[in-house]
Amino acid sequence: MTAATSPLWSNGSTAVIHTGTWRSATPTHNDLPSPCHQACPVGGQIARWIGQLRDGDVLGAWLTLVEHNPFPSVAGRICHHPCETACNREALDEAISICRLERAIGDRAIAEGWRYPEPTINRSQRIAVIGGGPAGLSVAYQLRRRGYGVTIFESQPALGGLLRYGIPPYRLADDVLDGEIARLLDLGIEARTGETIDADAFARLRAGYDAVYVATGAAKSKRLPSIDPARPWVIDSAAYLAETNAGGQPRTGHRVIVIGGGSAAMDVARTARRHGRDVTVLALEKETQMPAQREEVVEALEEGVQLVDGAMLQSVTEHDNGSLTLHCIRVDFVPGSMRGEFTIEPVAGSEFELSGDAVVPSIGQQADPAPFGGGDGPLLGVDDAFRTGLDNVWAGGDVASMERFVTAAIGMGKDAAEAIDRAMNPGTAAIVDAGDAVPYAAINTYYHPPLARTEAAVRPVAERVMGFDEVQLALDAEAALAEAGRCFSCGTCIYCDNCYLFCPDMAVSRLPDGYAIRTEYCKGCGLCVRECPTGAIQMRAGK
Amino acid sequence: MQKIDLVDRDLFNPGHAACPGCQESLALRAILNTIGPDAAAVFPPSCGAVICGPHPYSSLQIPVFQTSLESAAAAASGLRRALNQRGKHDTTVVCFAGDGGTYDIGFQALSSAVERNENILYVCFDNEGYMNTGAQKSSSTPLHASTASTPGGKPSKKKDIIGILAAHGIPYVATAATGHMNDLIAKVEKSLTIEGTRFLAVLVPCLDGWGLPDDSGVSVSRLAVDSGMWPLYEVEQGHRYTLNHDNKTRPVADYLSLQKRYRHLDETQLAEVQAAVDQDWAQLRRRAAESTEARASG
Ligand SMILES: Cc1cc2nc3c(=O)[nH]c(=O)nc-3n(C[C@H](O)[C@H](O)[C@H](O)COP(=O)(O)OP(=O)(O)OC[C@H]3O[C@@H](n4cnc5c(N)ncnc54)[C@H](O)[C@@H]3O)c2cc1C
Ligand SMILES: Cc1ncc(C[n+]2csc(CCOP(=O)(O)OP(=O)(O)O)c2C)c(N)n1
Ligand code: SF4
Ligand code: SF4
Ligand code: SF4
Numbered sequence: 001m002t003a004a005t006s007p008l009w010s011n012g013s014t015a016v017i018h019t020g021t022w023r024s025a026t027p028t029h030n031d032l033p034s035p036c037h038q039a040c041p042v043g044g045q046i047a048r049w050i051g052q053l054r055d056g057d058v059l060g061a062w063l064t065l066v067e068h069n070p071f072p073s074v075a076g077r078i079c080h081h082p083c084e085t086a087c088n089r090e091a092l093d094e095a096i097s098i099c100r101l102e103r104a105i106g107d108r109a110i111a112e113g114w115r116y117p118e119p120t121i122n123r124s125q126r127i128a129v130i131g132g133g134p135a136g137l138s139v140a141y142q143l144r145r146r147g148y149g150v151t152i153f154e155s156q157p158a159l160g161g162l163l164r165y166g167i168p169p170y171r172l173a174d175d176v177l178d179g180e181i182a183r184l185l186d187l188g189i190e191a192r193t194g195e196t197i198d199a200d201a202f203a204r205l206r207a208g209y210d211a212v213y214v215a216t217g218a219a220k221s222k223r224l225p226s227i228d229p230a231r232p233w234v235i236d237s238a239a240y241l242a243e244t245n246a247g248g249q250p251r252t253g254h255r256v257i258v259i260g261g262g263s264a265a266m267d268v269a270r271t272a273r274r275h276g277r278d279v280t281v282l283a284l285e286k287e288t289q290m291p292a293q294r295e296e297v298v299e300a301l302e303e304g305v306q307l308v309d310g311a312m313l314q315s316v317t318e319h320d321n322g323s324l325t326l327h328c329i330r331v332d333f334v335p336g337s338m339r340g341e342f343t344i345e346p347v348a349g350s351e352f353e354l355s356g357d358a359v360v361p362s363i364g365q366q367a368d369p370a371p372f373g374g375g376d377g378p379l380l381g382v383d384d385a386f387r388t389g390l391d392n393v394w395a396g397g398d399v400a401s402m403e404r405f406v407t408a409a410i411g412m413g414k415d416a417a418e419a420i421d422r423a424m425n426p427g428t429a430a431i432v433d434a435g436d437a438v439p440y441a442a443i444n445t446y447y448h449p450p451l452a453r454t455e456a457a458v459r460p461v462a463e464r465v466m467g468f469d470e471v472q473l474a475l476d477a478e479a480a481l482a483e484a485g486r487c488f489s490c491g492t493c494i495y496c497d498n499c500y501l502f503c504p505d506m507a508v509s510r511l512p513d514g515y516a517i518r519t520e521y522c523k524g525c526g527l528c529v530r531e532c533p534t535g536a537i538q539m540r541a542g543k
Numbered sequence: 544m545q546k547i548d549l550v551d552r553d554l555f556n557p558g559h560a561a562c563p564g565c566q567e568s569l570a571l572r573a574i575l576n577t578i579g580p581d582a583a584a585v586f587p588p589s590c591g592a593v594i595c596g597p598h599p600y601s602s603l604q605i606p607v608f609q610t611s612l613e614s615a616a617a618a619a620s621g622l623r624r625a626l627n628q629r630g631k632h633d634t635t636v637v638c639f640a641g642d643g644g645t646y647d648i649g650f651q652a653l654s655s656a657v658e659r660n661e662n663i664l665y666v667c668f669d670n671e672g673y674m675n676t677g678a679q680k681s682s683s684t685p686l687h688a689s690t691a692s693t694p695g696g697k698p699s700k701k702k703d704i705i706g707i708l709a710a711h712g713i714p715y716v717a718t719a720a721t722g723h724m725n726d727l728i729a730k731v732e733k734s735l736t737i738e739g740t741r742f743l744a745v746l747v748p749c750l751d752g753w754g755l756p757d758d759s760g761v762s763v764s765r766l767a768v769d770s771g772m773w774p775l776y777e778v779e780q781g782h783r784y785t786l787n788h789d790n791k792t793r794p795v796a797d798y799l800s801l802q803k804r805y806r807h808l809d810e811t812q813l814a815e816v817q818a819a820v821d822q823d824w825a826q827l828r829r830r831a832a833e834s835t836e837a838r839a840s841g
């Protein structure tokens with residue numbers, strides 16, 4: 001106000017008075033990582049893409065997803081979803097169905113034929129990737145997007161690794177996998193299938209390429225000491241699944257005993273059920289300790305798989321008619337500190353017998369790192385940046401880690417691509433960790449009334465065991481939208497204007513792309529922070 | 544999530560002297576910006592009169608007349624007539640008074656203005672006491688709340704100002720709270736479409752006077768609503784009741800336990816407050832139901 005001061009009229013504005021001097025703490029707008037993002041093995045900016053989906057921008061949501069993971073449709077079906085375990089909403093009612101939302105977006109992208117943007121630069125450096133499973137495909141994709149020339153060497157006739165030769169189509173349909181792989185190759189990635197890289201070929205690749213990424217997985221089935229793998233009734237689980245996934249029906253006899261408690265054991269058992277076999281799973285773990293995902297176990301039981309848990313095979317007697325007696329004993333299973341480590345204590349006097357015609361040990365896979373400078377160890381050793389001991393050789397996925405999850409392999413591929421990019425072109429900015437995740441306490445739940453989680457439908461059991469159609473069905477667009485609406489958007493500003501409009505001091509200004517604190521007026525009451533529905537604004541001590 | 548439906552037109556200036564987190568200034572911001580620039584305000588002594596700004600500064604971008612504590616409604620009546628004389632029938636005349644200046648000291652002026660059906664909007668910022676003079680009790684202070692002048696708790700109930708005004712046959716009377724911004728804004732908008740006296744009581748939790756953290760005003764006002772201590776409703780023509788938040792979901796203890804002014808409450812007193820709230824709530828629901836029936840039968 002510029003008018004002259006009047007003795008009677010107050011025609012100046014209080015805006016000249018700077019109440020900001022009262023303040024001892026200051027609000028700051030700062031997007032923070034959500035706990036789901038922190039837990040996600042690919043670091044997938046979940047709050048952001050769920051927000052885009054909620055706003056009706058499915059293409060935008062997909063573009064955010066594929067920044068980190070070129071396989072949203074695959075991950076949306078078979079990821080072990082640690083994001084949901086970490087989800088803040090669990091503390092209010094139920095975690096967000098993140099995995100199914102990811103699938104909804106991925107499937108929409110396949111249906112619409114969405115393609116990746118062309119790489120904006122082309123670099124002269126060429127990278128060889130050995131192994132076309134999730135780790136190799138992920139690193140290839142991330143490097144190609146960054147402009148590198150990439151060639152994948154894969155010993156099998158088709159790409160996909162265990163996604164194709166391990167995980168059965170009732171959990172991951174072939175067209176989904178094919179769709180996501182084809183789109184990735186369209187970026188200009190060369191795939192040389194049917195080429196196995198041995199130690200000599202490896203040396204040639206090292207000489208011919210600027211960098212090599214080893215992603216050969218862990219294909220060797222672990223041996224069970226109590227049986228001789230050479231007997232005709234012992235069936236290798238990896239070979240079994242590779243054959244059945246390709247449409248074959250291996251001869252097993254009617255009564256199949258599967259040994260193991262992980263995903264592979266469940267997949268063998270459920271596949272055998274689909275071939276009309278009588279199936280028993282023998283697991284060291286108690287049912288709730290089994291490393292397979294809970295829903296796989298539940299679905300296997302629904303499909304008529306019989307479970308003998310907390311028990312161990314000791315020996316097998318072969319009878320003249322070809323049938324087998326399995327001598328077993330009950331055990332106490334105590335998990336160790338590392339995934340895959342455990343101790344067992346047989347329970348004295350608890351011996352029992354099972355009858356069967358075939359045994360499929362599915363107790364885990366071993367890597368073969370020897371041709372790639374790995375020596376005799378079970379894994380190819382890598383540092384934090386996935387660099388092996390050899391110059392310009394990186395590695396990831398099952399060959400380099402005991403994590404043994406698809407998205408872990410994808411995440412390792414992504415991280416290695418960033419590391420390779422920095423090594424090849426040292427100017428590339430390092431990724432900084434954004435700090436602690438937003439805690440539940442930072443979410444104002446008034447803005448998020450309780451609402452049940454939207455569950456996707458499951459195919460009826462009777463239909464399931466008739467064939468290999470997908471068991472888990474998709475959320476329809478409407479259900480996906482409703483589920484996206486439940487997300488707190490932890491740490492991500494949704495431009496709701498609450499901080500701006502709840503300030504009694506007009507101390508938050510709205511800018512074209514966000515908000516700013518007018519520190520000359522902010523009294524530091526904290527109301528803006530308290531009324532933020534997402535935790536995207538925090539109070540910091542001091543002015 | 545529903546967004547707040549407010550366009551801020553910069554009609555309330557920063558730099559005012561309200562306490563940090565003040566709910567009265569928050570309500571003032573919403574109301575001024577909803578009414579718009581064609582308005583003139585009357586303030587009797589109160590926190591609001593302090594927030595208006597120390598001479599020669601003002602925090603309001605509309606003209607303000609500060610009057611005495613007894614006379615807000617009378618001054619507004621005069622202002623209304625003066626503006627009408629000058630042909631400014633469309634300019635809104637709005638009173639911003641405290642509960643002391645409304646329920647008690649300014650009551651006769653208000654009652655007679657309503658009786659004459661003066662064309663004014665009267666907003667009572669109800670912080671349940673004489674707050675800017677040191678938190679003494681008013682007749683709006685609720686049962687058992689402690690104040691500077693009732694340190695052991697107030698022995699009598701809060702005066703039912705809405706019922707009293709309804710008995711005048713006032714065209715529009717309503718309650719509102721800062722935690723329900725869109726309801727508050729909608730009520731201001733509705734009041735602007737009505738001729739005659741309109742009265743809006745806005746609950747403004749006083750952080751200092753009630754003993755609350757600076758960031759809690761909005762959430763505490765929601766607890767007041769959810770507990771039934773401050774129901775959101777409106778009465779048209781003195782008899783048509785509408786409940787705007789027909790959902791009493793919490794015991795009063797959830798609301799009271801946060802506030803230092805209720806710290807001394809024993810079980811019996813708490814039960815008394817709960818019983819009184821339950822009774823008032825039942826009566827309000829009955830009236831709202833009767834109004835709905837009356838409307839249905841034409
Ligand atoms: C039956 C089964 C079910 C599973 N289910 C799940 C699940 O539901 N969810 C989950 O998260 N994880 C699951 N897993 C684990 C998951 O599949 C693996 O962790 C993941 O596939 C590892 O990816 P990768 O790229 O490292 O290896 P792989 O997927 O094994 O791919 C390695 C590729 O390298 C090729 N290759 C190997 N050696 C050479 C060579 N010398 N030259 C050229 N090519 C070579 C292989 O042919 C293969 O295609 C399952 C595993 C199994 C076995
Ligand atoms: C007749 C009269 N008595 C006392 C006062 C002193 N006084 C000024 S403001 C005030 C308190 C008003 O309380 P309220 O209307 O509830 O407003 P609040 O301060 O709570 O906002 C009092 C008692 C006065 N100005 N005039
Ligand atoms: S509520 Fe949303 S952003 Fe928050 S943890 Fe869950 S999925 Fe992530
Ligand atoms: S609500 Fe306003 S005054 Fe209070 S801390 Fe936030 S910006 Fe500052
Ligand atoms: S209150 Fe709304 S606009 Fe403000 S930071 Fe939080 S999410 Fe963003």
Ligand SMILES: [Mg+2]
Nearest residue numbers: 641642670672
């Ligand atoms: Mg008062």
